[in-house]
Amino acid sequence: MGATIGTGDKKSVNVELNIVPFIDLMSCLTAFLLVTAVWVNIAQINIQPKGKTRDQAQVQQDDEHVTLSVLVQSDRIWVGLSRVNEFQDIPKKADDQDWDKLETTLKEHKASAFFADRSDLEIAAESTTAAPVKYQDIIHAMDVAVKVGFIDVGLSDPQGLAARPSL
Amino acid sequence: MPVHSAGPRLYASVKFKHLVRGAGSAAGTRPANISLNLTPFVDMMTILVTFLLMVFGSSSLLQAQKGLELPIAMARETLQQAPVIIVTKSEITYQGQLVATVDSVLRDDSPTFKIDALFERLDAAAKKIKEDVALGRQPKDLIKACEDAKSNIRPAPGKICPDGLAILQADESTDARLINKIVNTAKAAGFDNLLFAVKNK
Numbered sequence: 001m002g003a004t005i006g007t008g009d010k011k012s013v014n015v016e017l018n019i020v021p022f023i024d025l026m027s028c029l030t031a032f033l034l035v036t037a038v039w040v041n042i043a044q045i046n047i048q049p050k051g052k053t054r055d056q057a058q059v060q061q062d063d064e065h066v067t068l069s070v071l072v073q074s075d076r077i078w079v080g081l082s083r084v085n086e087f088q089d090i091p092k093k094a095d096d097q098d099w100d101k102l103e104t105t106l107k108e109h110k111a112s113a114f115f116a117d118r119s120d121l122e123i124a125a126e127s128t129t130a131a132p133v134k135y136q137d138i139i140h141a142m143d144v145a146v147k148v149g150f151i152d153v154g155l156s157d158p159q160g161l162a163a164r165p166s167l
Numbered sequence: 168m169p170v171h172s173a174g175p176r177l178y179a180s181v182k183f184k185h186l187v188r189g190a191g192s193a194a195g196t197r198p199a200n201i202s203l204n205l206t207p208f209v210d211m212m213t214i215l216v217t218f219l220l221m222v223f224g225s226s227s228l229l230q231a232q233k234g235l236e237l238p239i240a241m242a243r244e245t246l247q248q249a250p251v252i253i254v255t256k257s258e259i260t261y262q263g264q265l266v267a268t269v270d271s272v273l274r275d276d277s278p279t280f281k282i283d284a285l286f287e288r289l290d291a292a293a294k295k296i297k298e299d300v301a302l303g304r305q306p307k308d309l310i311k312a313c314e315d316a317k318s319n320i321r322p323a324p325g326k327i328c329p330d331g332l333a334i335l336q337a338d339e340s341t342d343a344r345l346i347n348k349i350v351n352t353a354k355a356a357g358f359d360n361l362l363f364a365v366k367n368k
Contacts (some may be wrong), residue, residue, distance in 0.1 A: 019205060026212040033219035041367040042229055043242045044334070046327070049354035049361065072343070125343035133343040139238040139365055147241060155350050155361075157280075 045142050047155045066114045067162035068106075068150070070123045072097070072141050074131035079105050080163030081114070087165045097137060099144055106148040121150035126158040229336055229364055238339040240365035246334065247325050249362060250292050252285070252349060254337035259349070261288045272345060281352040289356035293331065297357070300330045333358040 071078040077097055080087040090101045109115050123141050127133035142153050158164070229246070234255040253260045259267045259282070266285045275282075299305055300313050313328035315321075322328065333353055337346065353361060 019209065023205070023209065023212070026209070026216055029216050030212060030219065033216065033222075037219055037222050042237065042246050043240065043365050043367050044244050044246045044362040045240060045242045045365055046244070047361050047363060049350045049359055125347070127343035127347075134339065135337050135341040135343060135346055136238040136339040138343055138346060139240050139339075139363060142363070143240040143242060143365075155346075157347055157351065 045139065045146065045153070047142065047153050049155055068109055068115060068121045069156075069161045069163040070102075070106075070121065070141055070145070071158060071161060071164065072123065072125040072133055072137050074127070074133050077102055077141070078165045079109070080161075080165060081109075082162035085163065087163070089165075097140070099140060102141065103144050103148060106145060106150065110149050115150075119150055120152040120154065121145050122154040122156045122161060124156045124158040124161050229334070232336070235336070235338045236340075237336065237364055237366040239368055241368055242365055243367065245325050246364060247327055247332070247362060249329060249332045249334045250289075250296075250358075251334045251336055252289075252353070254335070254341050254345065254349065256338050256340065259285065259345075261285060262292075264288075269341075269345060272348060273342060280348065281355050282348055285349065286352050286356050289333070289353055289358060293357035296332075297330055300328070305329055327360060327362075331358050332360045332362065334362045334364055336364040 065082075066084060067082040069078075069080045069082065071080070075092045077090040078087055079090065079102070088105055090098050090105065092098065093101075106121075123138065123145065125133040125138045125141075138155070142155075145153050229251065232253055232255050234257060235253065250262055253263075254269070257269055258265055259269065259272065266288065267282055272282055300310065303310055305313075308326055309329055312322045312326045313330055316328045316330075335346075335349065335353075337349075350361065353359075
């Protein structure tokens, strides 16, 4: 960057900086960043893989420990309590799952004596070729759980759920 | 219309007198250069570049992928740096390298219920991360998060222990069977803490 000192007059001590290259650089950088910047806000949902998988032997559950399980199927959602073996069926509403009903159900469980001071819950999705379940549905179920207060969400294999409805 | 003498003019009717007065006439006795005040322009550019650099820096954790639309969620927790498993409509990649195709994994009905090619890479990565944490090669705050995790202390947002932490960046239409297989594979390899990348509503 060039600089001109003085203007020929011996008394003048003004310095003029040539800022044209600086402006050129800034313009190029701004244009480049505007083109390449990603404007989508990306967040995360933190989960812990839970339950037993096909590789593992049967896991003995603590008799005193009641687990809240959510099973997402293509046409309905089951919410169940292990040990108590109590299940609630939330059928699909029109084209989408009934997320409002799921939220209400989970809120009721959160307010119950079992889960008032707990924040763990396990979710599983049962998908088949004939009745597929999309990843978006799993995320939606987790999102509802986190919103209600079950922030320790565990993702389980459908066979590994602590409370699984017998169909 | 009267005839004017030659001199600086802006188009036909707007006279250039206000500039002529300050910067000299066309007669050549004084210079006709006009100095613009560029300071506000430079200020604006500097602020804009700083803002864009910050936005660019925080969003570079995940790469944009062709054929991948992230699921939408209300979650607001900022994504943390970790190894990334990417599931597009057709491929599964780990750290940018192709591991398997979606079709081949969905066709595979092996009793192990995990993706072998992905397991090998995740297993090697998990061992390396564990070693880095043990030798203190991670940032101090993350080392502290690992110590806290042993004491069952909940980590601060964005400060989860990197030991056993991975990001799953999957397309919203991915079959849940595939997600189950990937989660099982990650768990078997030692990644027992997964971050599901989502788009904010």
